[in-house]
Amino acid sequence: MSDPKWDDLRVFLAVAREETLSAAGKTLKLDPATVGRRVARLETDLDAALFLKSPQGYVLTPAGQRLLDKATTVETAMLDLSGDVTDRAGALTGQIRLGAPDGAANYLLPQVCSKICADNPGLEVQLVALPRVFNLSKREADMAVTVSPPATGRLTVQKLSDYKLHLAASTSYLRSMPPLQSLQDLKAHKIIGYISDLIFDKELDYLSEIGSPKVDFASNSVSVQINWARGGAGVVIAHDFALPNAPELQKVLSDQMSLTRSFYLVRHADDRKIARLTRFAEELATHLPREIARLEART
Structure with missing residues (x-):
């Protein structure tokens, strides 16, 4: 043998x-x-x-x-x-595949990864946006940003940052509908949210925080939900870091409803030995909280 x-x-x-x-x-x-x-x-x-x-x-x-x-x-x-750890100038090189839920992948990680790659010209980042949990044991990605820490598997978990969400709607929608002065008033409004049986993580069940109202427009994609709201379809619970990309939207009832969630970086336990991935994780942990703070400050 x-x-x-x-x-x-x-x-x-x-x-x-x-x-x-x-x-x-x-x-x-x-x-x-x-x-x-x-x-x-x-x-x-x-x-x-x-x-x-x-x-x-x-x-x-x-x-x-x-x-x-x-x-x-x-x-x-x-x-x-x-994958070489660094080139002669000490920069990261090689390819890294990062998985993330589509909210982070659409509105947050492109500019974060661009910053890291600008500082490391030999680095190639593949950003995989999927509205589900990534299977790192199947090498779907080298690492993944998640909205809750996994409870099982040979994985390492690092908290990256908190982020906030608020109710939001377009100016045109608010002008055409009854006034929104309390959460009770939402009963008279169109609600945008997730398809209930496709919510892959309990942390995404935002509408349960306001009594699980009937959803009039549903999608498993954050970007679709926000685009519906931008077009005047109804009220959505949106990430604050996404709102600068949706100037048609404004927060509503922010003094009565505000959510805080967290992002975590998940890696396969054996990958701790790969210096290139560890270095990239460190860069991500530095730049992602800064970008969240920058975007949230604009709202």
């Missing part, structure tokens, strides 16, 4: 994470038949069955689970080797 090569371990990791040959092949840019042959070859080399085929796809055997732990450690080392 020979030690598995890194190229074989990459195939194994992709199948373990994606659970089908076709999905693993898409990740690896290989056809599914080739992926299947590579897995079979690895099982022969190791003299062990690594997967069981089930109706749900490929499921790890006990031997496969043991190899997964070792392969993840090797992957971490290879990621560290493949």
Whole structure:
């Protein structure tokens, strides 16, 4: 039995994470038949069955689970080797993929990441905006900004910053509707919010703070909600840091309703050893709170 090569371990990791040959092949840019042959070859080399085929796809055997732990450690080392920590001038280089909910990804992180990249010309940042929880164990991203700290998994969590949200509506909408003088008056207004069964984190259930009124316009996207409000559709609970990008909107009932939430940076525990990712995390922890403070001051 020979030690598995890194190229074989990459195939194994992709199948373990994606659970089908076709999905693993898409990740690896290989056809599914080739992926299947590579897995079979690895099982022969190791003299062990690594997967069981089930109706749900490929499921790890006990031997496969043991190899997964070792392969993840090797992957971490290879990621560290493949991305130089710094260039000769001491700047960050290489590629980093950052996941984030779409509110932060649309209104906050572009300028934060641009600042970091301006200071580090050899750095490439990929910003993945998805209205759901990221699976770091499947390497969907190198790290993720979240709205609550995860309770399970081999992850490290760092609080980045608090941020505020308020009710807001367009001037044109407010002129055409009954006066808004108290939270009770919201009953006579159109409400914009999340699709209830697509709220992926309890921290996003903002409307429960005002009695869970009926939602007239719903989306799982923050930017869609804000654009609805900009067009005069109704009242929305908006991030203060997004309001400078929506000049049509003004806060309403801010003395009666104000929410505070937090952003967290989540990383795979093994990635603490990758200096490039740690350095980027430090930059993010410095610049993101400053940008939130700058934008909130404008509202």
